Amino acid sequence: MNNNLSYSTLAVESQSLNYTYILTKVFVNILLFLFLIFTIYYLVNIGNKYVVYRKKIKLNKKYKIVILLSIVLIILVILIYVLRNIIISILIPILWAIVLAYIINPLVNKMEKFKISRLWSVIIIYIGIILLFFVFSITIIPRITGEIKGLAETLPAYTNEIIEFFNNIYIKYLDSISNLPREFIGVEFAFSEYLNRIEIYIIDLLKNITEKGLNVFSNLVGIVLVPIYTFYFLKDTSYFRRKTLKAVPKVIREDVINISKDINKLLNNFIRGQLIVAALVGILSTIALLILKIEFALLIGAIAGIANVIPYFGPIIGAVPGVAIALLDEPIKAIWVIVAFFTIQQIESAILQPKIVGDSVGLHPVFVILSLLIGGDLLGIAGLLFAVPIAASIRVVLNHIVRILVRI
Template sequence: MKINKKHFYYFSIGFIGVILFIFLYNFRNIIWQVLPPLLWSILFAYLLNPIVNQISKYNIPRIWSVLIVYSFLIAIIFFMLFTLTPKISKEMGRLIDLIPIYSRQAGELMNRIYSKIDQIEYLPPEFIGVEEAITENLIRIQVYLVSFVKNITTSIFNVFTHLITLVLIPVFTFYFLKDASYFKKKIILLLPKSGRSSVIEIAKDIDLLISRFIRGQLIVAAAVGILSIAALLLIRIEFAFLIGFIAGVSNVIPYFGPIIGSIPGVIIALLDEPSKAIWVIIAFTIIQQIESAIISPKIVGESVGLHPIMVILVLIVGNMLYGIIGMLFAVPIAASVKIICHHIIERIVRS
């Protein structure tokens, strides 16, 4: 047997792979704690990197460009802390205080509906199935409302229990931005020379598509949030800032986002005054029409190139795997996979 450099290279790669797998398995609990802030830092660095690059073009050192961006973000955060955040915090505290009252009101509403359903018993036998269907769906709605309130409360407390993670994210993001070229060179050098140009070409296409989609969606979400707050204040709905914030954030999710964002507003309006719920539905419908017809085409531009059926399917899969976070990243990941498959097929055809 002849052992040349190629055999030694493959053996070394395999040996390092096995050692790395053993290391990751033994320290998997620690890695799962460190991984989330690291991934969020990479995402934020990816979103902020074009702004840093734009500032660096004016012969400003990169570290100063990063500090300028951080200063601007800190200014925005402080502005929100002194304007929007107090109102949202106040509304959140009031909502927590009113949850028992709203639960009682919801129970009374359900009892009134059940008393109306009892009258269905006097209908002909052919309509007995109608009573059973209505009763079953009402029970489902009741269970959904209880779980929805529980999930919101759990999410609020989870934010405070992960303060260390929140502190690490800006630190990691700073170094990723400052040393972006260093990390980029290291990643490129790790790629095999034979497929390096192809991988770089694929990465550029994914970057062009995903960056446009993510940044556009964030701008659209902010616009929807502001419009929602204005509409809810006009209708005089309680917790307008909190509901508007939820509507803006959920709008990042295609198709399902507008529905998720409108549910809290409709529920609060229904418990306050049933007629207001109709106005809330009309307001959210108009806002979504403005968003889909005017705002999104101008800001986001072309779609990610996925058929609506495929988008819905990947959103369902993302929700089943990782919940809301899975739905947020489902479309960009699916679009990236599509680009990779396209390049692979193109290369096979060429060869």
């Protein structure tokens, strides 16, 4: 217990020292910038004393205001850049809350049609979500928690098996490579180097997965804030909509409203449809893995369902954990897992996707892949999940801009 307290105390002290260093850095940068501005200002004034009137640098009130606003803007940019990590950590819960509010909002609107106030509609939905969470907490969540714990306990053993597998390959083929002619002497070095890189990559991947999982639990404050923000976004939707529209200049307000309507129409069915399809794929994957007696079936099924939201790459990402676990158990099981996931994806693409999601977002596959690559590189998993909706929204905005330019 004392060790845990000492670790937490050290973590808090380390974080406070980090913030102190950041704020000191910001303060010093601003001081240096202001010192540079005032130096230029006084050099201009001193220079004006020694030149004729027509050659003096004159600054009227308008230019002084512009310069002052520019200085304030530059200072704000410096502050945002230096404090970007803190700002991002604050904005992430708000962005997730906006996404959840957008998904739940149609249900609130339907309840309002039955003469139930918006506040009570949101409260009833929240009670329903809490009840569902309670049901899951006594049925599914303990099983998933047990599987995560079991996976964490067996992960070192799996890692050792993987390393041993590659070592066996290296030992098995080392003699054959060693007997190659001298012209191919570089093949042995390249082969061993390639195997070492694969081992390092797998170990680093496992470490990253573990660290990401721990980071989720370390950001508990942000996780708690998401439902609170979502509640207020749902309850006061009209207020936020009204304030946002007032912030838009009247000249382009009508165009902004039309763009918003088109984006909402485009994403409305797509996002909710994708979530339903992902849930069905997760359920089918879990059932298939349970039938094949694969360990951690519920956890792998959940991963397959979530990954299915990502176009093209999602099914492959979702299948990898199941195939890997099956391969470490019995190689023949891995083949059956591949067959099962392939069959589920055929059902998803031929039946579920057309019936539930309907038409695509109107993007060519090349642009979908590019948006996924860019989103994944910039924002990781979140970027992969939101890349296609964002790209589709950008397409809508660009189409409207073209229409406005043609109209002008």
